[in-house]
Amino acid sequence: MSKLDSKIPDGSLEQKWTKYKSSVALVNPSNKRNLEIIVVGSGLAGSSAAASLAELGYKVKVFCYQDSARRAHSIAAQGGINAAKNYQNDGDSVYRLFYDTVKGGDYRAREANVYRLAEVSNSIIDQCVAQGVPLAREYGGMLSNRSFGGTQVQRTFYAAGQTGQQLLLGAYSALNRQIGLGTVDMFPRHEMLEVVKIDDKARGIIARDMVTGKLERHFGHAVLLCTGGYGNVFYLSTNAMGCNATAAWKAHKKGAFFGNPCFTQIHPTCIPVSGDHQSKLTLMSESLRNDGRIWVPKKQGDTRKGNEIPEEERDYYLERRYPAFGNLVPRDVASRAAKERCDEGYGVGASKMAVFLDFKAAIERFGKTQAKKLSIENPTPQQLKEFGKQVVEEKYGNLFAMYEQITGENPYEVPMRIYPAVHYTMGGLWVDYNLMTTVQGLYCLGEANFSDHGANRLGASALMQGLADGYFVIPYTIGAYLSKEIAVKPIPTSHEAFDAAEKEVQTRIDKLFAIKGGKSVDHFHKRLGKIMWDKCGMARNEKGLKEAILEIRQLRDEFWKDVRVTGKANEMNPELEKACRVADFLELGELMCMDALNRSESCGGHFRVESQTEEGEAKRDDDKFTYVSVWENKGNNEWDLHKEDLMFDVVHPSQRSYK
Amino acid sequence: MSHGNMNLTLKIWRQNSGKEPGQLVTYPVKDISPDMSFLEMFDVLNEQLVSKNENPIVFDHDCREGICGMCSMVINGRAHGPKTGITTCQLHMRSFKDGDTIVVEPWRAQAFPVIKDLTVDRSAFERIQAKGGFVSVNTGTAQDANCLPIPKDDADASFNAAACIGCGACVATCKNASAMLFVAAKVSQFALLPQGRVEATARVKNMVAQMDAEGFGSCTNTGACEVECPKGISLENIARMNREFLVANCKD
Ligand SMILES: Cc1cc2nc3c(=O)[nH]c(=O)nc-3n(C[C@H](O)[C@H](O)[C@H](O)COP(=O)(O)OP(=O)(O)OC[C@H]3O[C@@H](n4cnc5c(N)ncnc54)[C@H](O)[C@@H]3O)c2cc1C
Ligand code: SF4
Ligand code: FES
Numbered sequence: 001m002s003k004l005d006s007k008i009p010d011g012s013l014e015q016k017w018t019k020y021k022s023s024v025a026l027v028n029p030s031n032k033r034n035l036e037i038i039v040v041g042s043g044l045a046g047s048s049a050a051a052s053l054a055e056l057g058y059k060v061k062v063f064c065y066q067d068s069a070r071r072a073h074s075i076a077a078q079g080g081i082n083a084a085k086n087y088q089n090d091g092d093s094v095y096r097l098f099y100d101t102v103k104g105g106d107y108r109a110r111e112a113n114v115y116r117l118a119e120v121s122n123s124i125i126d127q128c129v130a131q132g133v134p135l136a137r138e139y140g141g142m143l144s145n146r147s148f149g150g151t152q153v154q155r156t157f158y159a160a161g162q163t164g165q166q167l168l169l170g171a172y173s174a175l176n177r178q179i180g181l182g183t184v185d186m187f188p189r190h191e192m193l194e195v196v197k198i199d200d201k202a203r204g205i206i207a208r209d210m211v212t213g214k215l216e217r218h219f220g221h222a223v224l225l226c227t228g229g230y231g232n233v234f235y236l237s238t239n240a241m242g243c244n245a246t247a248a249w250k251a252h253k254k255g256a257f258f259g260n261p262c263f264t265q266i267h268p269t270c271i272p273v274s275g276d277h278q279s280k281l282t283l284m285s286e287s288l289r290n291d292g293r294i295w296v297p298k299k300q301g302d303t304r305k306g307n308e309i310p311e312e313e314r315d316y317y318l319e320r321r322y323p324a325f326g327n328l329v330p331r332d333v334a335s336r337a338a339k340e341r342c343d344e345g346y347g348v349g350a351s352k353m354a355v356f357l358d359f360k361a362a363i364e365r366f367g368k369t370q371a372k373k374l375s376i377e378n379p380t381p382q383q384l385k386e387f388g389k390q391v392v393e394e395k396y397g398n399l400f401a402m403y404e405q406i407t408g409e410n411p412y413e414v415p416m417r418i419y420p421a422v423h424y425t426m427g428g429l430w431v432d433y434n435l436m437t438t439v440q441g442l443y444c445l446g447e448a449n450f451s452d453h454g455a456n457r458l459g460a461s462a463l464m465q466g467l468a469d470g471y472f473v474i475p476y477t478i479g480a481y482l483s484k485e486i487a488v489k490p491i492p493t494s495h496e497a498f499d500a501a502e503k504e505v506q507t508r509i510d511k512l513f514a515i516k517g518g519k520s521v522d523h524f525h526k527r528l529g530k531i532m533w534d535k536c537g538m539a540r541n542e543k544g545l546k547e548a549i550l551e552i553r554q555l556r557d558e559f560w561k562d563v564r565v566t567g568k569a570n571e572m573n574p575e576l577e578k579a580c581r582v583a584d585f586l587e588l589g590e591l592m593c594m595d596a597l598n599r600s601e602s603c604g605g606h607f608r609v610e611s612q613t614e615e616g617e618a619k620r621d622d623d624k625f626t627y628v629s630v631w632e633n634k635g636n637n638e639w640d641l642h643k644e645d646l647m648f649d650v651v652h653p654s655q656r657s658y659k
Numbered sequence: 660m661s662h663g664n665m666n667l668t669l670k671i672w673r674q675n676s677g678k679e680p681g682q683l684v685t686y687p688v689k690d691i692s693p694d695m696s697f698l699e700m701f702d703v704l705n706e707q708l709v710s711k712n713e714n715p716i717v718f719d720h721d722c723r724e725g726i727c728g729m730c731s732m733v734i735n736g737r738a739h740g741p742k743t744g745i746t747t748c749q750l751h752m753r754s755f756k757d758g759d760t761i762v763v764e765p766w767r768a769q770a771f772p773v774i775k776d777l778t779v780d781r782s783a784f785e786r787i788q789a790k791g792g793f794v795s796v797n798t799g800t801a802q803d804a805n806c807l808p809i810p811k812d813d814a815d816a817s818f819n820a821a822a823c824i825g826c827g828a829c830v831a832t833c834k835n836a837s838a839m840l841f842v843a844a845k846v847s848q849f850a851l852l853p854q855g856r857v858e859a860t861a862r863v864k865n866m867v868a869q870m871d872a873e874g875f876g877s878c879t880n881t882g883a884c885e886v887e888c889p890k891g892i893s894l895e896n897i898a899r900m901n902r903e904f905l906v907a908n909c910k911d
């Protein structure tokens with residue numbers, strides 16, 4: 001019998017959530033007051049969950065590593081958030097959003113979860129607008145929508161290029177209200193370093209006060225991890241510098257199984273690496289692909305500037321390979337195609353690891369329309385270019401400015417250089433329909449869990465999932481557990497389980513300081529990142545993955561012998577913070593490679609070179625791999641694989657085609 | 660892909676904790692590339708310090724793309740450095756030249772005590788927001804989003820105020836260390852929308868009271884904050900908040 005019970009409710013897909021909500025056990029208000037919940041993370045998932053649970057009457061504690069809850073990396077999301085409102089009257093529906101998400105995920109997500117996500121999506125928009133989130137509007141006062149990759153309807157709500165910021169400020173305001181009311185205790189500059197389990201149930205955490213260095217014990221009847229993604233295992237990614245896997249990883253080592261760790265999303269349009277000093281990568285919104293054309297020179301090793309290469313010597317390779325979708329193919333397809341060209345020697349820029357994203361044609365096209373609009377007959381080429389630039393500036397001005405700021409090049413004059421970068425992790429802690437991990441009372445929400453995006457996430461769906469989990473799912477599903485916990489009195493943190501957990505953390509920290517080695521933490525992190533990127537990145541194969549596993553093991557040994565952590569434990573010490581995180585990445589990286597090795601099919605963002613069609617596209621193997629890979633940690637960097645078989649009752653898996 | 664060839668002299672504020680005095684310490688850095696960001700230049704310096712077994716410089720940063728509001732350095736006397744409209748993390752070394760001396764200090768304000776080196780405590784901002792920076796609406800009680808049409812101009816103006824990243828450069832820049840621009844941005848964001856009107860009176864009064872309690876200075880309309888704000892938050896917001904405040908007090 002499998003150890004995995006996904007607890008998917010019976011009934012038809014459309015009825016599952018409705019029925020669940022009306023039959024799930026409730027906790028009465030006077031009992032809620034006595035129940036304490038720990039929320040780790042204050043991004044969209046954490047803030048929305050904490051605020052909603054506090055509104056219901058629970059006592060909530062929230063932790064984040066930044067100095068303010070509002071700085072969680074959700075703040076950086078640019079593009080938008082999906083919902084099935086069908087305000088554009090273009091045929092959208094809950095079913096369509098559900099279908100697109102399952103298909104976009106290349107049929108590796110759970111139908112019931114995705115359907116619920118689509119169902120609650122509309123309430124998210126209502127809630128945000130009621131909070132005063134200034135989403136973009138039309139002149140008539142109604143909300144505006146735009147389209148995003150992988151769909152044929154306009155269902156994306158947005159706030160200029162700062163959607164994540166505005167949504168997070170909304171959730172943060174709800175959280176602030178509860179802090180003001182005294183129902184939430186907020187712990188910024190606190191990093192969770194261990195889960196505390198008592199009688200096989202999660203009962204608290206050990207957190208380090210990052211200002212004083214003191215280890216603290218916190219009790220909770222339940223613990224929610226909303227700690228974001230682990231893209232920083234690659235060192236370079238679009239994640240913030242502090243994004244980490246530590247909370248999830250500690251939970252994993254305490255019994256929470258890890259789902260699909262190798263499913264990583266590589267975003268095609270990022271600003272390329274400019275040198276060894278590079279510390280992070282910056283995303284350029286996907287929306288640029290609506291008007292920009294992607295190309296490389298037809299000649300290998302061409303060193304000319306982009307604007308000096310004549311039209312007939314350019315290879316618009318996406319338009320050539322995918323005439324139907326052209327520059328708008330999904331993220332995974334666009335990323336792989338760029339890599340393929342650069343690997344073949346057609347890359348551009350100093351590093352040769354970049355392709356052009358060109359607005360010349362768009363500027364000409366917009367120029368002509370604009371001239372017509374202004375009734376100018378026979379406009380001069382100069383005029384056309386000026387008009388065109390104005391339109392481009394209106395649409396993409398902030399992105400162009402950002403590009404110029406970072407690269408020092410003017411993208412109105414020379415084509416932008418872009419390259420794919422790690423952006424999002426679909427994998428994460430395995431959770432059941434209630435969002436509970438395999439540890440009783442330990443939940444996981446937002447990007448940190450594995451649940452809704454299968455092998456590839458569609459644009460504008462992560463914000464939706466984070467807020468769905470926090471505002472509309474957990475407030476119900478947590479009742480199923482806590483209704484049975486009402487008799488449990490708060491456990492004093494002098495309990496031996498807290499002693500043991502704190503000691504574990506203290507020992508680890510002492511050990512790190514004691515090494516006094518010769519190399520910095522960043523040194524190891526960069527080397528790990530390189531192994532991961534080269535061998536577990538956009539294209540993976542058996543040989544490379546096997547090598548990577550060995551290399552990571554060696555690197556881990558070296559880390560524990562030769563890392564240098566400066567300073568002391570009882571002070572603000574970013575080197576120590578980094579060391580703790582990198583120690584976990586060095587274990588997670590190995591598991592990601594093992595998972596990628598096991599899954600010898602290609603699907604979504606996971607491309608196994610051995611499994612491709614004749615045209616070089618990803619080829620799934622549904623007979624063998626229609627399951628979630630769920631890894632149980634056996635200690636000493638050993639794992640058992642469990643499989644959650646995926647049932648498709650409603651949609652029928654088919655091969656994706658964008659030709 | 661080697662480093663570049665800029666050599667610089669950095670004078671950086673080092674302070675072990677809020678209780679101890681601090682001082683400027685001089686560090687030479689070599690082979691800096693113009694393509695590096697300012698914080699990447701700090702990474703290079705910190706790696707050097709680690710290799711010499713010295714404590715690296717502690718500074719706040721996270722997103723490194725100008726949106727989280729965490730980074731906070733006063734560079735050659737200017738909050739977020741010499742360029743306008745960007746944060747410290749968005750500044751690149753091509754804004755400097757070989758041989759430059761660069762002085763880097765933390766935000767300085769009574770209400771933002773130094774924690775360590777270039778890191779300060781901005782929790783005063785949090786406490787101000789907990790006093791009224793919200794619309795009191797519980798999850799699940801909202802009507803359909805399009806039931807309440809909002810003029811585009813109002814939505815855009817609210818968005819512009821909401822673009823504040825809470826970095827505190829306005830406070831660091833103001834000679835009075837006033838937090839007016841920040842608080843005004845927060846008040847305005849809600850005041851401009853119908854959803855925010857219901858609690859407008861209480862909001863402005865409570866937030867201003869908390870601002871005063873935190874020990875921020877008073878506003879004497881020098882406008883320096885607007886100049887250094889990386890998000891272009893305009894002084895109009897302060898005027899709006901003053902109006903809101905006046906009206907709120909007239910209602911008493
Ligand atoms: C540049 C960029 C652009 C994006 N654009 C879009 C978009 O347009 N649309 C879309 O849908 N999605 C987008 N995404 C994805 C989306 O933003 C994220 O997946 C989502 O916001 C994650 O939210 P979260 O609440 O799960 O985690 P986060 O917002 O990352 O929050 C994690 C929280 O956990 C805390 N934390 C982490 N570890 C610990 C620890 N050990 N102890 C204590 N606290 C801890 C952090 O302090 C933080 O508060 C984008 C992502 C990036 C990087
Ligand atoms: S108003 Fe401007 S300077 Fe002040 S905190 Fe907001 S973004 Fe920073
Ligand atoms: S580090 Fe986030 S704004 Fe500078």
